Amino acid sequence: MKYVSTRGRAPALGFSDVLLTGLAGDGGLYVPETWPSLDRAQIAAFAGRPYAEVATEVIRPFASSDIDEADLARMCDEAYATFRHPAVAPLTQVAPGEWVLELFHGPTLAFKDLAMQLLSRLMDHVLTSRGEKVTIIGATSGDTGGAAIEAFRGRRNVDLFMLFPENRVSPFQQRQMTTSGAANIHPIAVKGTFDDCQAIVKAAFGNRSLRERLALSGVNSINWARIVAQIVYYFTSAVAIGGPARPVSFTVPTGNFGDIYAGYAAKRMGLPIADLVIATNINDILSRTLATGRYEVGSVQATASPSMDIQVSSNFERALFDAYDRDAEAIERLMAMLAQSRAFTIGPDALETVRKHFDAGTADEDQTRATIAEVWRATGFLPDPHTAVGLSVARRHLSPEVPMITLSTAHPAKFPAAVEAAIGAPPALPPGFDDLASRREDYVVLANDQSVVEDFLLANANAVRDEV
Numbered sequence: 001m002k003y004v005s006t007r008g009r010a011p012a013l014g015f016s017d018v019l020l021t022g023l024a025g026d027g028g029l030y031v032p033e034t035w036p037s038l039d040r041a042q043i044a045a046f047a048g049r050p051y052a053e054v055a056t057e058v059i060r061p062f063a064s065s066d067i068d069e070a071d072l073a074r075m076c077d078e079a080y081a082t083f084r085h086p087a088v089a090p091l092t093q094v095a096p097g098e099w100v101l102e103l104f105h106g107p108t109l110a111f112k113d114l115a116m117q118l119l120s121r122l123m124d125h126v127l128t129s130r131g132e133k134v135t136i137i138g139a140t141s142g143d144t145g146g147a148a149i150e151a152f153r154g155r156r157n158v159d160l161f162m163l164f165p166e167n168r169v170s171p172f173q174q175r176q177m178t179t180s181g182a183a184n185i186h187p188i189a190v191k192g193t194f195d196d197c198q199a200i201v202k203a204a205f206g207n208r209s210l211r212e213r214l215a216l217s218g219v220n221s222i223n224w225a226r227i228v229a230q231i232v233y234y235f236t237s238a239v240a241i242g243g244p245a246r247p248v249s250f251t252v253p254t255g256n257f258g259d260i261y262a263g264y265a266a267k268r269m270g271l272p273i274a275d276l277v278i279a280t281n282i283n284d285i286l287s288r289t290l291a292t293g294r295y296e297v298g299s300v301q302a303t304a305s306p307s308m309d310i311q312v313s314s315n316f317e318r319a320l321f322d323a324y325d326r327d328a329e330a331i332e333r334l335m336a337m338l339a340q341s342r343a344f345t346i347g348p349d350a351l352e353t354v355r356k357h358f359d360a361g362t363a364d365e366d367q368t369r370a371t372i373a374e375v376w377r378a379t380g381f382l383p384d385p386h387t388a389v390g391l392s393v394a395r396r397h398l399s400p401e402v403p404m405i406t407l408s409t410a411h412p413a414k415f416p417a418a419v420e421a422a423i424g425a426p427p428a429l430p431p432g433f434d435d436l437a438s439r440r441e442d443y444v445v446l447a448n449d450q451s452v453v454e455d456f457l458l459a460n461a462n463a464v465r466d467e468v
């Protein structure tokens with residue numbers, strides 16, 4: 001399987017190279033050259049199988065040219081053994097025909113663990129076989145940083161530098177990043193905002209000599225391997241409630257479009273999915289785009305679901321690429337327009353295709369809070385604010401024949417203030433986190449300054465190569 005860039009000017013690469021590269025050299029995103037497909041019998045046979053086994057089968061066609069099946073199976077086993085629930089991603093019914101897919105049983109209580117735990121093993125495996133090391137640099141507003149650090153701590157071939165805005169992540173999130181105790185993990189509190197952190201990371205990748213000396217690599221949600229890992233739970237959950245014999249629908253709390261794009265991939269692979277509903281908070285660029293055809297970047301508003309406080313939804317480019325019949329020049333024109341004027345208009349045929357695959361809806365802050373309280377009282381399931389955005393939107397997209405699965409992307413304990421505002425009491429912390437508040441923190445505070453951060457990377461990364 002080869003991967004091509006959505007902008008058509010970067011070389012086609014195999015799975016391992018795409019894994020280590022992240023963003024394509026032409027600024028585009030890598031997608032598989034063709035969609036592998038699973039037939040009904042293969043999908044039906046997933047019923048009752050352990051999560052790691054289904055993961056191996058779903059991921060295999062994407063990776064088989066580069067990764068041995070036995071190695072892949074072992075890495076899936078190890079990745080999903082870190083989860084606290086034996087089903088890894090169990091379903092909970094919240095009403096007739098309405099289900100919640102619990103994706104928060106991983107080590108950092110957010111769905112990002114499902115991809116990150118596998119990604120770190122895949123990367124380490126490829127680097128070991130090549131005898132290489134890389135330096136991962138990322139910016140986080142909270143969840144991604146914790147999941148990446150937990151997944152990469154102690155990995156021999158990787159140094160991970162994670163930038164977060166000083167005093168602007170929750171104490172829980174900060175401690176998840178700063179208490180790993182691992183020598184290859186370098187949390188950096190930047191005296192600035194999340195946007196400042198992101199700008200520094202972007203500029204570091206743009207600095208060619210730094211990029212080559214440090215063998216920089218990324219693990220943000222545009223990394224193809226993260227998408228691949230997320231395809232799996234669409235299959236396991238659909239099969240658990242009657243797929244592929246009957247279609248199911250999904251509602252997905254969405255920020256960067258990675259998670260819902262994985263649902264689209266499952267559909268392209270042959271899983272019968274009726275609707276894929278994009279759920280956004282008041283940062284509603286995606287639902288506006290579906291309604292009007294115009295993708296128009298506004299300013300980010302802070303909400304109770306901060307992991308969806310995003311205006312530029314990077315992975316949407318992948319869906320557009322298919323909607324434009326894989327016309328890379330058309331995508332390049334749209335993205336040039338976006339860079340120039342913060343907006344573009346989707347052509348009528350492509351818009352029709354996007355609308356054929358996706359629906360969208362928005363939940364504002366009042367609806368989110370009300371949904372947390374309603375679902376809690378009616379069912380005993382306590383949704384976190386991101387999940388509540390999904391449930392609020394899902395309830396406006398129900399159809400009597402088709403079951404609806406809403407993805408639950410975080411444990412409520414990660415967002416205690418928002419949950420307490422909704423139900424009047426703080427959520428209980430799951431076992432294993434009791435000592436988080438007393439673990440020793442280890443991180444540096446750096447100025448919001450490109451050269452200060454770059455000097456720190458050069459002084460502390462193991463992958464540093466001599467100046468060429």
Ligand SMILES: *Cc1c(COP(=O)(O)O)cnc(C)c1O
Pocket residue numbers: 110111112143144221253254255256257258259260307308386409410
């Ligand atoms: C990252 C995240 C999302 C958004 O996922 P995308 O793949 O960026 O759309 C939703 N909820 C939570 C809790 C997250 O951490």
